[in-house]
Amino acid sequence: MNPIAFAIPVFLVLIGLEFWVAHSRGVTVYRLKDSLTSINVGIMSEFAKAMGGLISIVMYSLITDRFGSYVWDLSNPMTWVSALILYDFCYYWVHRTGHEINILWASHVVHHSSEEFNLSTALRQSSTGFLFRWIFYIPLALLGYPVKVFVIVGLIDFVYQYWVHTQLIGKLGWLEYVMVTPSNHRVHHGQNDYCIDKNYGGIFSFWDRMFGTYAAERDEESPVYGIRKPLESWNPLWANFHHFLLIWDQVKSAQRWQHKLMYLFGKPSWSPEQNDTVGVFQTATFSRFDTPVSGVLRKIFFIGTVSGVALLMVFFFVQSGLSTNARMAYCTVMILALGAIGWIMTRARDHGGTGSAGAQTHA
Amino acid sequence: MAVQAAQVPKRMLSLALTDGLLCLSAAWLAWKSAGTLGFRFACGLVAIPALLGFLRFSGLYPLEAWHQLFTIMSASAALPLLAISIQWPDSAVAQKRQFILIFLGSTMLLGLLISGLGKLRMYDQALGLLSMLAMLLFLIRHGEKIQIAGAVVMLFGSVLFVVKVSVPPWLAPGDWLHMGMALGLILIAPKLRATEESGALDNFA
Numbered sequence: 001m002n003p004i005a006f007a008i009p010v011f012l013v014l015i016g017l018e019f020w021v022a023h024s025r026g027v028t029v030y031r032l033k034d035s036l037t038s039i040n041v042g043i044m045s046e047f048a049k050a051m052g053g054l055i056s057i058v059m060y061s062l063i064t065d066r067f068g069s070y071v072w073d074l075s076n077p078m079t080w081v082s083a084l085i086l087y088d089f090c091y092y093w094v095h096r097t098g099h100e101i102n103i104l105w106a107s108h109v110v111h112h113s114s115e116e117f118n119l120s121t122a123l124r125q126s127s128t129g130f131l132f133r134w135i136f137y138i139p140l141a142l143l144g145y146p147v148k149v150f151v152i153v154g155l156i157d158f159v160y161q162y163w164v165h166t167q168l169i170g171k172l173g174w175l176e177y178v179m180v181t182p183s184n185h186r187v188h189h190g191q192n193d194y195c196i197d198k199n200y201g202g203i204f205s206f207w208d209r210m211f212g213t214y215a216a217e218r219d220e221e222s223p224v225y226g227i228r229k230p231l232e233s234w235n236p237l238w239a240n241f242h243h244f245l246l247i248w249d250q251v252k253s254a255q256r257w258q259h260k261l262m263y264l265f266g267k268p269s270w271s272p273e274q275n276d277t278v279g280v281f282q283t284a285t286f287s288r289f290d291t292p293v294s295g296v297l298r299k300i301f302f303i304g305t306v307s308g309v310a311l312l313m314v315f316f317f318v319q320s321g322l323s324t325n326a327r328m329a330y331c332t333v334m335i336l337a338l339g340a341i342g343w344i345m346t347r348a349r350d351h352g353g354t355g356s357a358g359a360q361t362h363a
Numbered sequence: 364m365a366v367q368a369a370q371v372p373k374r375m376l377s378l379a380l381t382d383g384l385l386c387l388s389a390a391w392l393a394w395k396s397a398g399t400l401g402f403r404f405a406c407g408l409v410a411i412p413a414l415l416g417f418l419r420f421s422g423l424y425p426l427e428a429w430h431q432l433f434t435i436m437s438a439s440a441a442l443p444l445l446a447i448s449i450q451w452p453d454s455a456v457a458q459k460r461q462f463i464l465i466f467l468g469s470t471m472l473l474g475l476l477i478s479g480l481g482k483l484r485m486y487d488q489a490l491g492l493l494s495m496l497a498m499l500l501f502l503i504r505h506g507e508k509i510q511i512a513g514a515v516v517m518l519f520g521s522v523l524f525v526v527k528v529s530v531p532p533w534l535a536p537g538d539w540l541h542m543g544m545a546l547g548l549i550l551i552a553p554k555l556r557a558t559e560e561s562g563a564l565d566n567f568a
Contacts, residue, residue, distance in 0.1 A: 059480075063480070067428040262461075
């Protein structure tokens with residue numbers, strides 16, 4: 001059984017709890033469409049991983065078997081502690097390159113595409129990251145850490161990062177120096193100038209201090225969440241692939257092969273005219289994406305997401321009994337269905353739906 | 364935790380010595396050479412398997428699997444980079460760190476997948492030999508005599524290694540590879556053009 005199956009109910013209960021605490025404090029940290037999109041993106045990433053996620057484990061096992069040079073005693077706690085620290089070190093570089101290399105940003109951008117910051121944002125995970133992430137964990141495989149250790153410390157690293165996606169917990173004193181906390185992760189999700197390319201750590205924040213990428217949250221300038229080239233969609237398929245399509249267009253239109261390579265492997269902000277210069281962010285004029293949708297569409301969106309979660313749980317329980325073809329078909333249908341729901345919700349903007357809202361100015 | 368047990372026959376001493384020689388010369392060139400950044404990166408990448416080979420064959424710290432892996436990396440990534448740096452010293456791959464890393468990253472990944480995991484050793488060996496052949500052909504037309512001699516020695520040592528020649532009997536095929544590489548690099552390096560210092564390529568638009 002996929003351990004994520006056990007984590008999902010806990011994640012959802014915690015989202016409910018965060019919503020309730022925020023509500024009782026009179027703070028708004030959730031918007032329905034944004035949160036449902038985050039959950040849909042998360043469901044989609046689980047189905048995508050079910051189709052191809054084994055690639056990480058297979059590659060890791062192959063490298064360990066062929067080139068792993070040490071034997072580790074699994075009953076020794078130091079094996080696990082050292083593996084977790086090394087995993088987190090590798091994660092730092094996965095994450096950093098995910099922000100600083102355009103083709104990898106195309107995959108990771110989905111996680112940052114929410115303009116809100118709450119526990120549902122943590123679920124907004126990439127559906128394509130599994131294709132290349134294993135490359136960064138090769139050092140662990142060469143050191144011979146068994147695949148079981150790799151999977152377990154990976155889960156610990158993943159689950160730890162859930163709780164730091166909240167605005168309801170302030171600064172945590174000395175812990176900020178060692179661990180990734182909600183405060184320093186808020187900076188990571190900000191698009192303010194001081195937040196760009198900062199705080200990449202997964203569990204430990206000292207990697208950022210070590211490599212010069214740490215920034216503390218500023219009391220006088222709260223982070224504004226989201227990305228500089230806004231997603232402007234509720235469609236999880238578009239969230240996953242829009243930046244890949246942008247890169248495709250850029251590479252096609254580039255005249256020199258150096259430029260083509262820079263569009264692929266340079267910084268996301270790179271252009272022949274500006275090099276790596278990142279523009280100045282105007283906090284005052286930023287407005288969050290929203291679309292006017294009818295109450296009926298809202299209900300369809302909500303029911304679609306709830307059904308998605310339910311069908312993902314069903315999948316986790318029945319997948320071992322399904323043939324490969326049936327598994328692939330199940331996942332493909334679910335991915336397309338989630339894409340269709342997102343498309344309908346976003347399309348309401350183009351066709352002038354009947355709901356309220358419009359663009360909201362960020363305070 | 365334990366290092367894999369390793370048997371170190373006495374005849375491997377020559378391999379340790381020649382690997383040590385290759386490691387020192389490649390590391391020296393990576394550090395001090397006047398060649399392009401690409402050339403120096405390539406030398407650095409050659410020095411790594413040589414160091415692992417020295418540790419392995421001397422019995423000091425045998426990590427046989429790592430030695431094999433980095434040898435594959437060196438053949439499939441460092442030698443092509445060396446050839447590019449010599450043939451096109453003005454190219455972005457020879458001069459600019461970002462392009463060197465892109466090149467090394469992709470060629471090392473291919474080497475890992477094809478030769479390392481796919482066990483198709485012909486891939487990295489052929490790539491290494493072709494790179495050396497390309498260097499030789501280029502230097503015959505554009506290089507100085509000493510550089511041509513260096514490229515010949517390098518290619519000669521590699522061919523002897525690939526066809527498993529062990530003459531005289533106290534030398535292993537690998538010794539020819541190590542000595543050929545070390546001497547070849549030393550002879551080629553001094554006449555190379557230096558990395559452009561102005562950083563003009565930073566703004567190659």
